[in-house]
Each structure stands twice: as structure tokens, then as C-alpha cells.
Amino acid sequence: MxxxxxxxxxxxxxxxxxxxxxxxxxxxxxxxxxxxxxxxxxxxxxxxxxxxxxxxxxxxxxxxxxxxxxxxxxxxxxxxxxxxxxxxxxxxxxxxxxxxxxxxxxxxxxxxxxxxxxxxxxxxxxxxxxxxxxxxxxxxxxxxxxxxxxxxxxxxxxxxxxxxxxxxxxxxxxxxxxVNLSCYTSLPSKGQYIRVDLGLSHSDIIITCVAEMTPNKNHILILKAWKKLAAKCSHCHLLLVGKGELMPALKKKVKEEKIPRVYFLGYRRDVPQILRESDIVTLTSKREGLPKSIMEAMAAGKPVVATNVRGSRDLVEHGKTGFLVDLGDDEGLFFALKSLIENGELRKTMGKAGREKIKDYxxxxxxxxxxxxxxxxxxx
The missing domain is CATH 3.40.50.2000 (Glycogen Phosphorylase B;)
Structure with missing residues (x-):
């Protein structure tokens, strides 16, 4: 026109x-x-x-x-x-x-x-x-x-x-x-490695959640499962990326309950690089439309463990690109994450399937x- x-x-x-x-x-x-x-x-x-x-x-x-x-x-x-x-x-x-x-x-x-x-x-x-x-x-x-x-x-x-x-x-x-697929496969600039910044080795397992810290994103469920995981997997680390109204309360919970190896990274502009260096990505929302953080994780070739809610289940194929767990099921979340922590080949296979699926997005x-x-x- x-x-x-x-x-x-x-x-x-x-x-x-x-x-x-x-x-x-x-x-x-x-x-x-x-x-x-x-x-x-x-x-x-x-x-x-x-x-x-x-x-x-x-x-x-x-x-x-x-x-x-x-x-x-x-x-x-x-x-x-x-x-x-x-x-x-x-x-x-x-x-x-x-x-x-x-x-x-x-x-x-x-x-x-x-x-x-x-x-x-x-x-x-x-x-x-x-x-x-x-x-x-x-x-x-x-x-x-x-x-x-x-x-x-x-x-x-x-x-x-x-x-x-x-x-x-x-x-x-x-x-x-x-989602810009190329952002999640290209090499980072010098000095942008999150493992170096946190003092983690390449053999450590990183589980990452990218989400605003609000009641809907349900970080409490992650911390319940993580408390059990951290006791069994000393080489695993949880990265929480994002800020929000619940950050002070979540930090207080981690400190008071002495939950180890939880890193509050706040708002970050290097999310693609953080996801590239992660091994597993999780999102435990109570409600979603179509979560961009899951799309980004799949673009980075990472398996995803998410709650079985609308939007998340549009992206995550249970048993193929990751696992879906019921809302409130911290035991289910624990076992889904544990199975991926213990099986590097499964992480690789699911990540590859997710990368293929996300091309449509x-x-x-x-x-x-x-x-x-x-x-x-x-x-x-």
C-alpha cells in the first residue's frame, strides 16, 4: 500500500x-x-x-x-x-x-x-x-x-x-x-563464561531456571526439590536467573534452611550464554502462555523439566524433549531432574530433539x- x-x-x-x-x-x-x-x-x-x-x-x-x-x-x-x-x-x-x-x-x-x-x-x-x-x-x-x-x-x-x-x-x-536460534549456538565473547565467574568446573552439572521471581513462577517448588537433590548430588548447582518481588523471601529461605549451591544471578543480559553452559533447564510455573525461557533452552539444545501446564506442554514433549511434572509434585520434579543428572546421554538426546522441535518457533x-x-x- x-x-x-x-x-x-x-x-x-x-x-x-x-x-x-x-x-x-x-x-x-x-x-x-x-x-x-x-x-x-x-x-x-x-x-x-x-x-x-x-x-x-x-x-x-x-x-x-x-x-x-x-x-x-x-x-x-x-x-x-x-x-x-x-x-x-x-x-x-x-x-x-x-x-x-x-x-x-x-x-x-x-x-x-x-x-x-x-x-x-x-x-x-x-x-x-x-x-x-x-x-x-x-x-x-x-x-x-x-x-x-x-x-x-x-x-x-x-x-x-x-x-x-x-x-x-x-x-x-x-x-x-x-526465538533467534543463532544466539544460542554462536561462541561467546571473551570473559563471558558463567562457569568461570562462579568457579565451577566443566564436570559440574548446572540446572538453570530463567524466570521472574513472582508467585506464578513458583520457585518454591524448585527449592523443595533442590533441597533433596543437593544432598545427593554434590557436583550439581542451581542458577536462578531473574528478579522480582519474591527474591528477598527466596534468598531468606535458602539461607535459613541452609540449602547449598543456589546462585541468585538477578537480571542478566547474557542469558543465551548461561543457557549454553547449563546442562538442564527447569520452569515450574503455575500458568504460562508459551514460555520464552523454555523456547530459549530448547534453542540451546538443553533438556527441559517443566510443570504440566498450558503453554509449557505445547513445547515440552514428555520423555522426548524433557519431562513434565504435576503442579506441587516436588517428588516428581526431584526424580525427573535426578534422572537427567545421572544420564548424560539422555540429556544429549533430549536436547537434540528439543533443538529440532524449536525450529518451528x-x-x-x-x-x-x-x-x-x-x-x-x-x-x-
Whole structure:
């Protein structure tokens, strides 16, 4: 289509960290096609500088992750002002609160088409009833303001169909947010070896979890299993990569219970290298959409032990690319990790199978999928 300098696309999420972590490649895709990319989110958790670094125009909107927060009324007013000042040819919304408010206000202000990527609906089998009572009606209502719905796992795809979305018309399955496969196989720069930094040998076994330290990521389950493992496997080490509200409590638990060889690495920019040097990767979330940390682990050729939840089971094939364990089953987690610790050949075989499977989720493939969706709606 013919473009001009006023052709604009808006990416909207509750916090900039979400946009910075997952959507910069898609912003760049649209910039390369001549669109002016804008981003709107709360700056409270950081991430804004990374978005601004690609020359996206940023608008601070004080969203709160909690749907009960009064801050969201102010966010709604700020959105009203933004949509009064600018008309966007396409709006791509993410995360439940921002997506709900953004879709409502976009339609109220006669903006261009609205795409919504559901990174994992907050209602699903096994979730507390309050989630169904709150988020299910929200998504039902917002479906009327959604021109196109993008889902990243099979369970959400079926839920979306029950909402009335039609595959190929306004419902699209995309292979997550994509993973750059080459980042997990290339050699590191000098001095970036995590084993050297931690004083570990090549014969030591490293188990790594890359996850924000929040209740949903369920680090307590890992520590329960690890306490037993550490007593039996003196050559094994647990790396916890990420930060979050629960970090102080988790550190306190490790110290008080004298759980050995647990390393809190915090936020890291060298995750690909950490994964390359790891032997096993684990993720014990209570809920997932399609976890990028598992995708990255598979790209690095590592076996994965994960909880058997939506999204994680889309990626991990039990007994082939890793193991799935039930939520709360620390014994199952212990035995799954122990079997991989004791069998180097199994680690190698599962890692190779995971590397092959993750090719379907490569960044190149996902960029192509998203480009087709964007162009479909930008042509309207």
C-alpha cells in the first residue's frame, strides 16, 4: 500500500518491560515497512529506554497490573487524550488490563483495526474461580472490540473459537514471540563464561531456571526439590536467573534452611550464554502462555523439566524433549531432574530433539506469520 509519514502503528501493554522483552522485532518490522511506531505503557518497571532506542515514540500511560487499581481510571483518561491527539492505522494490544482498556477506548475513539495477542488467557482449567469470574467476562466483552485475535497455544485457540472467533478470518495461531536460534549456538565473547565467574568446573552439572521471581513462577517448588537433590548430588548447582518481588523471601529461605549451591544471578543480559553452559533447564510455573525461557533452552539444545501446564506442554514433549511434572509434585520434579543428572546421554538426546522441535518457533518464522497478519489489517 502507499505509505506516508502519518501512517502510525501503536503497541500497547501494561508495562514497557513487556514490550522491550517480546515485541521489539515486530516494531522494527513495521518501521522497515515505513510505518511510524508508537508505544504506550507504564514506565514503572523500566524497559522504556530499550523501546526508545529503536526510535519508537513512547507515551507513558499509568496502567496497573491489578484490574482493581484506581490507577487504571487515570490510565483510561490518558488513553482518551492520546486517541484524541492521534489516529492510529493499527493498534496491537497486549497484557490483560492494558488490552481491555485499550480495546475499549480504541473503538470509542474510532481508531483503526485492533489486534490483541493473548499471551495466555488468565482463565483455564485448574485456575481459582475468581479468575473465571473476573477475566472470562472481561474477555467476552472485549471480544466485541477486537478485530483480530492472536493466540500462542492450542488451549487458548479452542477458547477463542468458543468466543466466536473464526480461524483464518479473525483468529490466528502464531508460534509465540519467536526465538533467534543463532544466539544460542554462536561462541561467546571473551570473559563471558558463567562457569568461570562462579568457579565451577566443566564436570559440574548446572540446572538453570530463567524466570521472574513472582508467585506464578513458583520457585518454591524448585527449592523443595533442590533441597533433596543437593544432598545427593554434590557436583550439581542451581542458577536462578531473574528478579522480582519474591527474591528477598527466596534468598531468606535458602539461607535459613541452609540449602547449598543456589546462585541468585538477578537480571542478566547474557542469558543465551548461561543457557549454553547449563546442562538442564527447569520452569515450574503455575500458568504460562508459551514460555520464552523454555523456547530459549530448547534453542540451546538443553533438556527441559517443566510443570504440566498450558503453554509449557505445547513445547515440552514428555520423555522426548524433557519431562513434565504435576503442579506441587516436588517428588516428581526431584526424580525427573535426578534422572537427567545421572544420564548424560539422555540429556544429549533430549536436547537434540528439543533443538529440532524449536525450529518451528524461530524468529524468522514468527516474523513471517506476524507480517502476514499486520499487512492484512493495515490494508483495510
Amino acid at each position: 502507499s505509505l506516508n509519514s502519518k501512517s502510525k502503528v501503536l503497541f500497547l501493554a501494561t508495562v514497557y518491560t513487556h514490550l522491550a522483552a517480546f515485541h521489539i522485532p515486530f516494531m522494527r518490522l513495521l518501521q522497515e515497512k515505513g510505518y511510524e511506531v508508537h508505544a504506550a505503557a507504564s514506565p514503572d518497571d523500566g524497559g522504556k529506554e530499550e523501546v526508545e532506542a529503536i526510535r519508537a515514540r513512547c507515551w507513558d500511560i499509568p496502567f496497573s497490573r491489578s484490574p482493581y487499581s484506581l490507577k487504571n481510571w487515570r490510565a483510561l483518561r490518558e488513553l482518551d487524550h492520546l486517541f484524541e491527539a492521534h489516529r492510529f492505522d493499527l493498534i496491537h494490544v497486549h497484557t490483560p488490563v492494558a488490552a481491555f482498556l485499550g480495546r475499549f477506548m480504541a473503538k470509542a475513539k474510532c481508531q483503526g483495526p485492533v489486534l490483541y495477542t493473548a499471551h495466555g488467557f488468565h482463565f483455564y482449567r485448574g485456575v481459582p474461580l475468581k479468575n473465571w469470574l473476573l477475566y472470562y467476562p472481561m474477555e467476552r466483552l472485549a471480544s466485541h472490540w477486537t478485530d483480530g485475535l492472536i493466540v500462542i497455544n492450542r488451549e487458548d485457540f479452542e477458547i477463542a473459537r468458543r468466543f466466536g472467533f473464526e480461524p483464518g478470518r479473525n483468529l490466528f495461531y502464531v508460534h509465540g514471540v519467536g 524461530s524468529m524468522d518464522r514468527v516474523l513471517n506469520e506476524m507480517e502476514a497478519i499486520y499487512m492484512r489489517y493495515l490494508a483495510l
